Amino acid sequence: MSHLKHVAIAGATGAVGVEMLRCLEQRNFPVGQLTLLASARSAGKTVKFKGTDVTIKELKADSFEGVDIALFSAGGGISKEFIPHAVKAGAVVVDNSSAYRMDDSVPLVVPEINAEDVKKHKGIIANPNCTTAITLMALWPLHQAFGVKRLFASSYQAVSGTGAQAIEELERQTREWAKAERKWDDVRLPADQVKVYPHQIAFNALPHVDSFLDSGYTKEEMKMENEGRKIMHHPTLRASVTCVRVPVFRAHSVAVSAEFEKPVTVEAAYEVLRTAKGLDLVDDPTLKKYPLALDVAGKDNCAVGRLRLDCALDNGLAFWVAGDQLLKGAALNAVQIAECLV
Amino acid sequence: MSHLKHVAIAGATGAVGVEMLRCLEQRNFPVGQLTLLASARSAGKTVKFKGTDVTIKELKADSFEGVDIALFSAGGGISKEFIPHAVKAGAVVVDNSSAYRMDDSVPLVVPEINAEDVKKHKGIIANPNCTTAITLMALWPLHQAFGVKRLFASSYQAVSGTGAQAIEELERQTREWAKAERKWDDVRLPADQVKVYPHQIAFNALPHVDSFLDSGYTKEEMKMENEGRKIMHHPTLRASVTCVRVPVFRAHSVAVSAEFEKPVTVEAAYEVLRTAKGLDLVDDPTLKKYPLALDVAGKDNCAVGRLRLDCALDNGLAFWVAGDQLLKGAALNAVQIAECLV
Incomplete structure (x- = not known):
């Protein structure tokens, strides 16, 4: 070349x-x-x-x-x-x-x-899959420091992940509701407004991304475990994920509870996240600062915040990570x- | 009387x-x-x-x-x-x-x-707290059958939980975007449109419901553990929750991974959920049927679905529950x- x-x-x-x-x-x-x-x-x-x-x-x-x-x-x-x-x-x-x-x-x-x-x-x-890539941007530095064993994650995925037609669908459905001067308790649109997703996406949350497997998980949900294992060279990683499409245009957010081999503290986690490449630590609840889909949209870096010792895991951290689905996610x-x- | x-x-x-x-x-x-x-x-x-x-x-x-x-x-x-x-x-x-x-x-x-x-x-x-009540409608029958030990949950909460002014805020922000003929990649509204929530709620996901505790959890997030223990008479329940406000008007959805004392199967879980009072089992992914915020809005019953053996827990179930925040939630x-x- x-x-x-x-x-x-x-x-x-x-x-x-x-x-x-x-x-x-x-x-x-x-x-x-x-x-x-x-x-x-x-x-x-x-x-x-x-x-x-x-x-x-x-x-x-x-x-x-x-x-x-x-x-x-x-x-x-x-x-x-x-x-x-x-x-x-x-x-x-x-x-x-x-x-x-x-x-x-x-x-x-x-x-x-x-x-x-x-x-x-x-x-x-x-x-990799968009939700997996964005989640791993925060999980990988933590894994290097503490050794991740398993994680529980729920996604808040933007319509851009489905492509241009899905973006148009959320735009169109939203405008249709606004145009009709409907009220907040009259948000269900006519069936002919639902084309790309199996159900209305405007003012809704769809627990259905990609197709269903016999296990009851979707393919999208299993990508976190399967692709996470391959990317991190971590064949025993376990991940239980619920992938949900929300009425957001272009950035995904993910709520994560992760269990580690080694004891963790929020301070030690900050230490490794602060220097991680491609990642911004945005975590100051007293100033109402945490990662937001709208803030990371159009940005190269992913953002992690809402860090806390997980109250249902012994060596666990809960956190919130967001990233532009079209950029780092694709x-x-x-x-x-x-x-x-x- | x-x-x-x-x-x-x-x-x-x-x-x-x-x-x-x-x-x-x-x-x-x-x-x-x-x-x-x-x-x-x-x-x-x-x-x-x-x-x-x-x-x-x-x-x-x-x-x-x-x-x-x-x-x-x-x-x-x-x-x-x-x-x-x-x-x-x-x-x-x-x-x-x-x-x-x-x-x-x-x-x-x-x-x-x-x-x-x-x-x-x-x-x-x-x-009780709305998200807790809705989640417990599905968790309680499972607890009676299998004995819940801990859970990991992420919420997708409607603005109605904040009250009438928040409903008006999502309506207003959405109409403002639609009125201005803005495109999908131009959704950030002027600061004067943000009044009730600390950040724009339209086309966003806010990982901030109620105020923050020193632990990094919000009060809302801890209600699941605290109120769940009291309502179910289960003082050792552990719950790690992330509460998130989404641009939905009146029904909450919750993604749950729950660990049980006894071995569980999806079939045995169906058995107890099918006969639970105030709860509809909506779970047929092949027909694209699962609980949806838009479907439970205005309904007395909560709905549970997306049931699957949790792939990161040994005696665990993952599921998705939705309920009208203003009705069963309040x-x-x-x-x-x-x-x-x-």
């Missing part, structure tokens, strides 16, 4: 694809040539990159000729279909879908945690992985 | 007071005389009860002459100030505030759980306690 790279984005018009482009630009990634790929529907449109118009092309099997690095964020089906072609053409792929994450031959990477795993790639590197982490490659 | 009671509501114009009135009407409570009390600001207004106009009076120390049962829902300060007068005048008080809940001489009651405690009252019976439970008195 030369210094300047030929970078492709598959899914360039999606909620994450747009952020990938922004991250490449803002982080001054050494882009020599840029190929933006999307469905036939979007082909022909142009988007700006560093002041220049780039025309979007239709994603095809032969789209990857000469591409050095391909960032995929167009869903698991597209990844399964097109990534083999990209790899065959000689590109290294960073895949934001769940398609390859648990494949033993594919590194799953959060650069602040296991950047060295990037080196083991055989053409594909997987970008596009930023993918571009950081690409940076490890150059 | 005669068959028909003289009932007073202190805080009759508040979000909970209005529901108390509705519950008395709908449940055909034997009301002989009705005294509606509120602040001087509301005095003189009229509200309908069974088709008749009732004029609201100003709450004063001498408002309780001849009152048999007084339902209080006007905040802890008002309860502390006026309940002694009501008791002295001979009324039995059901207090929805937290003022007397942990007082040893005051029963704290969820009628489906500990109705018999009502008999021990000395003039005051306390109505007004309904208070009226049910009053029903125990007649």
Whole structure:
């Protein structure tokens, strides 16, 4: 590879694809040539990159000729279909879908945690689940200091995690309620307003993210344990998670109770969190300061706060972590992985 | 007491007071005389009860002459100030505030759980915290069958729990965003739109309900352990809770992981939950059925679902419970306690 790279984005018009482009630009990634790929529907449109118009092309099997690095964020089906072609053409792929994450031959990477795993790639590197990545940004420094055994977590996930159509759905449902001059106790919208999610998301909380497994957990909920084990090289980690979609646009929050091998104190936890990369410690309840979805939206760093000795665990900490789902939860982490490659 | 009671509501114009009135009407409570009390600001207004106009009076120390049962829902300060007068005048008080809940001489009651405690009252019976009451509706039958040891819970709390002004705040903030034709990535409102909560509630998740304790938990979070112990007569219960306000109007949802003494199965749990009073089992993920805030709003029964063997506990169950904060979380439970008195 030369210094300047030929970078492709598959899914360039999606909620994450747009952020990938922004991250490449803002982080001054050494882009020599840029190929933006999307469905036939979007082909022909142009988007700006560093002041220049780039025309979007239709994603095809032969789209990857000469591409050095391909960032995929167009869903698991597209990844399964097109990534083999990209790899065959000689590109290294960073895949934001769940398609390859648990494949033993594919590194799953959060650069602040296991950047060295990037080196083991055989053409594909997987970008982790958004809620998992954001949670691990706070859990990893604590794990290094105290050794995490298990965790209980509940998520407050933004609609951006489902993509552009879901963002539009929350916008549309909210405007529909406001437009109709309905009152607070008349918030259920007509069934034809519910398209992307199985139930109305505006003014609701949906305990259903990704599909259900026979165990009763959703796939999303098990990603914390499965991907957490792989990223942290911690095969015995246990994680019981409830993933919930809330009417928030772009940042996820997670409430965590974590049990550790070693005794913990809030002060010792502060010590390791304060110096953790990519993480801000925001924890001053007396000043009403704690991580908020609205505050981390658009920010690269995740934020952790509400730290306290867990009152139902012996060596436990409870905390609250929030992060931009489109950035650290997706596009930023993918571009950081690409940076490890150059 | 005669068959028909003289009932007073202190805080009759508040979000909970209005529901108390509705519950008395709908449940055909034997009301002989009705005294509606509120602040001087509301005095003189009229509200309908069974088709008749009732004029609201100003709450004063001498408002309780001849009152048999007084339902209080006007905040802890008002309860502390006026309940002694009501008791002295001979009324039995059901207090929805937290003022007397942990007082040893005051029963704290969820009628489906500990109705018999009502008999021990000395003039005051306390109505529990909303999130606690809703969670216990599902936890109590499981506790009876399997013996709960500890739980980890995260709440998704509606703004109605803060009262009428908070409902207005979410309405206003949402309309402000919609009116301004802002986009999904431009949701932060001007500071003058933030009045009731310390931060914007629309399109956000606030990990801050009630005030902070030195331990780092909020008072609201500790109510689950403290009130749960008292209501279930279970002094060793441990509960680690994160209470979070979300942009939902009137029903709370709670994600719970609970550890039990005895081995549990989902089937055995279904068995006890199916026959529990005041609780609906809504649990068919294949049909996308699980409890939803929007579905339980306005309903007397709480709903439990998403039942699964907890993957981070050995004898554990994870579940999701939702209930109308203004009804089972407040007004309904208070009226049910009053029903125990007649």
